[in-house]
Amino acid sequence: MVNLRAHELKFLSVLGQLGGKASVEQLISEAELSDAAVMRTALTLQEKELVKIHAEPQVIIKVGAEGEAHAENGLPERRLVKALATSDGEAELDKAISEAGLDPKFKQIALGWILRKNWAVYDSKTNKLRIADHLLHQVAVPEGNDEKLLRYLHGKNPAPLNVLSAELQAAVQTLKKRKLLTTEVKTHRIIEITAAGKKTAKQSHAAAEEVTQLTPELIITGKWRTTKLQKYNIEAPVAKTWPGKKHPYLSFLEEVRAKLVTLGFKEMTGTNVETSFFNFDALYTPQDHPAREENGIYFVKDPAFGDINAYKTAVANVKATHENGWTTGSTGWRYNYSTQEAKRLILRGHGTCLSARTLLSKELEIPSRYFSIARCYRPEVVDKTHLSEFNQVEGIVVDEKLTLRDLLGVLEKFALEIAGADKVRFKPDYFPFTEPSVELSAYKEGYGWIEFGGSGIFRPEVTLPLGVKVPVIAWGLGVDRLFMMRAGVEDIRDIFSQSLDWLRRKEVT
Amino acid sequence: MPTIDVDCGELERLLGWSWQGDMEKLDWLLAFVKSEVKLFNEQEGVVSVELKDTGRPDLWSVEGLARTLRGFLNLEKGPRRYEVGEPILEVHVDAQLKAIRPYICCSVVKDVKLTDAVIRGLMHLQDKLDQTYGRSRQKTSIGIYDFNLISPPLSYAVSEPDGVSFVPLGFEEKMSLAEILLRHPKGVEYGHIVKGHSVYPILLDAERKVLSFPPVINSNDLGRVTDETPNVLVEVTGTAHQTVLNTLNLVTLALIDRGGKAYAATVRYPEDKFYAVKRVVTPDFSSRRMDLSVGYANKVLGLQLTAKQMAECLLTAGFGVETVGGDSVSVCVPCYRVDVMHQVDLVEDIAIAYGYNNIEPKWRELPSTGGVRREQRLIDVAREFMVGLGFQEVLNYTLTSPESLFDKMNREKTRIVEVANPKVVTMSCLRSWLLPSLMEFLGSNQSVEFPQKIFELGKVTLLDDTRETKTMDEEWLAAATTHPTASFTEIKSALDAFFMNLGVEWQIKETVHPSFIEGRVGTATVNGVDVGVLGEVNPQVLEAWKLENPVAAFEINVQKIIANKLAK
Secondary structure, three states: OOOOOHHHHHHHHHHHHOOOEEEHHHHHHHHOOOHHHHHHHHHHHHHOOOEEEEEEEEEEEEEOHHHHHHHHHOOHHHHHHHHHHOOOOEEEHHHHHHHHOOOHHHHHHHHHHHHHOOOEEEEOOOOEEEEOHHHOOOOOOOOOHHHHHHHHHOOOOOEEHHHOOHHHHHHHHHHHHOOOEEEEEEEEEEEEEOHHHHHHHHHOOOOOEEEOOOOHHHHHHOHHHHEEEOOOOOOOOOOOOOOOOOOHHHHHHHHHHHHHHHOOOEEOOOOOEEEHHHHOHHHOOOOOOHHHOOOOOOEEOOOOEOOOHHHHHHHHHHHHHHHHOOOOOOOOOOOOOOHHHHOEEEEOOOOHHHHHHHHHOOOOOOOEEEEEEEEEEOOOOOEOOEOOEEEEEEEEEEOOOOOHHHHHHHHHHHHHHOOOOOEEEEEEOOEOOEEEEEEEEEEEOOOEEEEEEEEEEEOHHHHHHHOOOOOEEEEEEOHHHHHHHHHOOOOHHHHHOOOHHHHHHOOOO | OOEEEEEHHHHHHHHOOOOOOOHHHHHHHHHHHOEEEEEEEOOOOEEEEEEOOOOOHHHOOHHHHHHHHHHHOOOOOOOOOOOEEOOOOEEEEOHHHHHOOOEEEEEEEEOOOOOHHHHHHHHHHHHHHHHHHOOOOOOEEEEEEEHHHOOOOEEEEEEOOOOOEEOEOOOOOOEEHHHHHHHOHHHHHHHHHOOOOOOEEEEEOOOOOEEEEOOOEEEOOOOOOOOOOOOEEEEEEEOOHHHHHHHHHHHHHHHHHOOOEEEEEEEEOOOOOOOOOOEEEEOOOOOEEEEEEHHHHHHHHOOOOOHHHHHHHHHHOOOEEEEEOOOEEEEEEOOOOOOOOOHHHHHHHHHHHHOHHHOOOOOOOOOOOOEOOHHHHHHHHHHHHHHHOOOEEOOOOOEEOHHHHOHHHOOOOOOOOEEOOOOOHHHOEEOOOOHHHHHHHHHOOOOOOOOEEEEEEEEEEEEOOOOOOOEEEEEEEEEEEEOOOOOHHHHHHHHHHHHHHHOOOOEEEEOOOOOEEEEEEEEEEEOOEEEEEEEEEOHHHHHHOOOOOOEEEEEEOHHHHHHHHHHO
């Protein structure tokens, strides 16, 4: 496509609107361009063969000052004959001139032309002038061509000759002889759009105006067709957009949750504040265990104790188990168990308390699988590798015939499905509430070996006092470490990042 | 979990095996006892070993580690035999101790070759036992003395705080018990254990020389061993007899492993019904018998091992085997395996000796269907709406401070869940609303590009005396927008869109809330029930959080709204 500038396009567009052909004068008034600009543009476009300029000689008529005056007031002979009509058709010449309001210098001209036009007769002896007989019964003396021409030119001065009718063109000679007007020959330019010009105007939407913003008005009025939308520098940098996004860690937990549900796990939930009974006692953690000291768990200040009255049987069983093993076949921890201590309120230290609650619940299904994503609290000094508050993903599998092989099977499944591991490895592990206990390491190309979970079979000292007579596999997943590896986070505090910039820039993992 | 420092040379010598500098090989070995190398100080040849099993204090010394690991290296099968000679020492116990620190156990170990490395290891073991197994000396504490300087019999007695003076370890001047509690670092650290009593425990010999002020400090004269000490007295006092005895056994065994010969002590308790047994001979290395059911073990393991195979595994793990029957194995549990409480403990050791990685995993198909709470789906949908409205999700701690929840929010303090033992004041209570967390977040991001729009959907914890835990957690949602022209209209519009998409009709009514500008705050209600607040944040609050742009925010009880919706 021919590359045109805005005003050139506008020129073509206006020319199109004027029927494809127009004079310079027309273009000046329509395209709002100066005389010189129109010619310059026309010449440029002609070079590009988009328009053709036709040059023709043209006769221009120009009325002089005397002619203008006569055009205004009428020719002297017309004024004279009017004066005669008001004087009963006959009057002395000088008196009639005066009646007509004519300057005495026009006396000879008026007399000459009134006679030549045969509007009156003159008696030189009496110096009297009389309307011609053939005009006596007429209302008014008919207008001659010379007068019509003068009237036409009044206000259209100068004017080209060729636009006049033949009789008016003839009257030009008459008036020219009377020196009321002059004629001269000038070159007249007509600009005509070519076929290529029409095509170009169409292709460029014949836009004559350059705008930045396409507005509803431009669209509705259809002006967009003749509007040139400014070209942008598309490589220029733009302002950053920060869309709303989910938190990357919470999205990751959502993914873990969805996978666990797919594997047949039901979600357990509970409160952040828990009794020591469910957090420790029911999980066979002796009441003097270091994990229950103030460096191991957060205590609630007020109220300090909760209510475990709803679990009287279970509390009695747990008490006996701690003290002497009860009927579990265990020696027990051999100390005096305090029911008051069991009521102590703490901030949940692990999610396993939810498993204990589920095992005690009347709604426990056998067989079943459960999981929880629980916020947990420990009085740690927060640093690169420790949080005082964190999330644990853990749960249980309950079925009559579960064995260590099934436990390894669960762990292997987690490693493959959730961590996307290539292979797994098991090591002995320790939890006060499980035996045997297993640590899971998952190997993933690019990550190497990561400790991904800990698990075990609940000790009989845990399940039997809660009324569960079948084996229960308890498991926990090191999802934080998995997230950190996937998200490239090295400082565990970044899970709870206070940096908006980091959250905004964090890409999907 | 305890971490112990182990001298590599000592361990290799006691093991009779070397890992030849290959730390992976050492880790492989340590895995059998649930341990791993945390740190290797190559210059000093010392490894820090982390032991996950808090129930096995027998592993907290280089001697104990070597004892058990030799089994897994197939260098030694079954338990090691330990002998103790006839009593050569008597200890008399004062009846007043029953209310303070009732029990004492002693042993004498002669002809020990104490090198610097051995003494360092011994002190390390003593410290670990005191701290972890002895619950920071509350339950048990150990004293070690030069036996040759002591005149038997001993008396475990009591003294008034100003009744006795002696030179405590590390000092050169005599101090009374009261002065020790005041001025000695150990007195300051452990004094609280005895402070509540009118008299304190004291251990004296026949010449009334002070051995120690248990559980605080030993005598500088008697309570110190060097590489020239041939005969050692070990004493443990405490509140639980079995634990005191176990502790004494562990220290004595470590000294026997170092070539010493152990002799017993007779402890004589007073005629008081508190003490069921009046005469106890310590240490006591006798093992316990435990019958293992082969059927039970296979049921736990999911394997079909024979009694003989199980017996082999048990020997590898350091247990004794008396008889092997068709369906049972009679097992001798050595005295130092204080962790064994149930057959299942033996089963795990069988599995470890058999090798976890030799057991084939099996995924059991169960007719269980997965699922989440009904609320969870709507909670996730709510989060998606907020994201759709252009808000960035943030995640904050639920632990915060009353200052953040109230003072900085220009509110009166109300009762909330406070922590009795906070580590830092900024994490001393559970949040009762979310907006302070968002304000703090914005405060940390003042140099980040505006506009900033954030939200959090998370738990708040409120007091509720009718519940078991006296508290109630609820899922709330808070959102905030901040930029130079942030306004009420903007946040109301967002909240309106949120409710509309949730299909919930809501109304707004005028309210006064000190955190917001008067006349630019409203209560959101659903079916006439208040569910939250929205408005332009009070400039006083903005100032408190050092925010320079206006903030418009809302906070609603999403859980209540969702519950209402689900109830319909």
